[in-house]
Amino acid sequence: MSAATTRSRTPDRLCAEAVDLARAAAEEAAAPGVVGEHAGLVSEGDRVVTHYFECKELGYRGWRWAVTVARASRAKIVTLDEVVLLPGPDALLAPEWVPWSERLRPGDLGPGDLLPTDAEDLRLEPGFTGEDEPAPNAAVSHDMAELVEAEDADVTAGVPANLPIAPLRGSISSVAEELGMRRARVLSRYGLHSAADRWEETYGPKSAMAQAAPAACVSCGFLTPIGGSLGQAFGVCANEFSPADGRVVALSYGCGGHSEAAVMPKPPRPAPPVIDETKVDHFPLRPSPDSGSVSVTTDEVSAELGHS
Numbered sequence: 001m002s003a004a005t006t007r008s009r010t011p012d013r014l015c016a017e018a019v020d021l022a023r024a025a026a027e028e029a030a031a032p033g034v035v036g037e038h039a040g041l042v043s044e045g046d047r048v049v050t051h052y053f054e055c056k057e058l059g060y061r062g063w064r065w066a067v068t069v070a071r072a073s074r075a076k077i078v079t080l081d082e083v084v085l086l087p088g089p090d091a092l093l094a095p096e097w098v099p100w101s102e103r104l105r106p107g108d109l110g111p112g113d114l115l116p117t118d119a120e121d122l123r124l125e126p127g128f129t130g131e132d133e134p135a136p137n138a139a140v141s142h143d144m145a146e147l148v149e150a151e152d153a154d155v156t157a158g159v160p161a162n163l164p165i166a167p168l169r170g171s172i173s174s175v176a177e178e179l180g181m182r183r184a185r186v187l188s189r190y191g192l193h194s195a196a197d198r199w200e201e202t203y204g205p206k207s208a209m210a211q212a213a214p215a216a217c218v219s220c221g222f223l224t225p226i227g228g229s230l231g232q233a234f235g236v237c238a239n240e241f242s243p244a245d246g247r248v249v250a251l252s253y254g255c256g257g258h259s260e261a262a263v264m265p266k267p268p269r270p271a272p273p274v275i276d277e278t279k280v281d282h283f284p285l286r287p288s289p290d291s292g293s294v295s296v297t298t299d300e301v302s303a304e305l306g307h308s
Contacts, residue, residue, distance in 0.1 A: 015049035015069050016041055018078040022051035022067035029083040030065060031057065039064055047071045048081070055085060062091030123191030127183035192230065199234060203244050205252035213254025214261045221259035223249075 019038055026035045036054025044050055053065040068081035087093055101118070109115055117124065187195070204210065217223045222239035225231055226248070233251055237244040242257040 009043060011041060011043040011049050012047045012071065014071055014076065014078050015047060018049075018069045019051060021078060021080065022069055023053060025067050025080050025083050026053050026065040030055075030085075035065055044068065047073070052088075060085070060092070062088045064088045123188060123194060124185040125188035125191075127186040196230065196233065199248050200250050203237075203247055203249040203253045205250060205254075207253065209243060209256075210252070210254045213256060213258065215258045216252050216254045217249050217258075218251040219258075219260065220254075222257070223251075 023035065023038070034055060034057040036056045039052040039054050041049050041051045048068065048070045050066050050068045053067070055063040055065055057063075063085055064087075065083065066086045067083050069078050070081050071078045104115075200206075205216075210216075217235065217237070220239075222237060222242065224236040224238050226235055234248050235251060237247055237249050239245055239255075239257045239259075242255050244253065244255065
């Protein structure tokens, strides 16, 4: 260990005693009343000392004002070097910066926003090569030459074999544009798998709704098929009462709005009543003359003697 290194660890006495000079410099650089108590000092080298002061400014919890002072060799006057606000060991710091492409989440894109796509995006691949010159021994080149020679004989200055460039009619790019396939990039296999995993996670067989569903979407009448390779596993829900209305759902997804979930039964016919309460039974206040076991007689003698 050199002598210079040993001396640098011991703060210079005059620089260490220049606390008032360091405080005045910190108060001049900071707002009034935000410079707190002296929080120590550190020797930066020979005759170079940094004084730390607490920062009371709101939003800078744990930060410190660092004032560096120094003096020349054999000089007795301490001079100011720099004043800066630095974070302390327990300072409140902003999180590490993350690029926008990694912060972006589904649903963040709003009206008028533009989302650039990286040229090396793994979800996309070239839609077509764009090469209009077929191989010399390819059958398409001969057929194209005959077609152009027959249809464009009046507008071309010679047979296609003698033209410096291939005619526009019948070229690969024009055919691709006519068929609607002239896109610069299309979904790659990775892009297809990423979309399928994302859709299946939201509207797939493992969701809580699908676990409680009476049947899967593959047998639902509200399922609208989609084309392409994704149509083998997904479709679009067209049930306005379903939670997945207008969403891409897996064929194994399901909900309570299945078209065949329940058949409305006919209204049941009530059973005939045991006691008919719709009729009135007549009960006489006096017993009827002929209600007894003996018939009524008109013989007065028998009536006086009574019945035996």
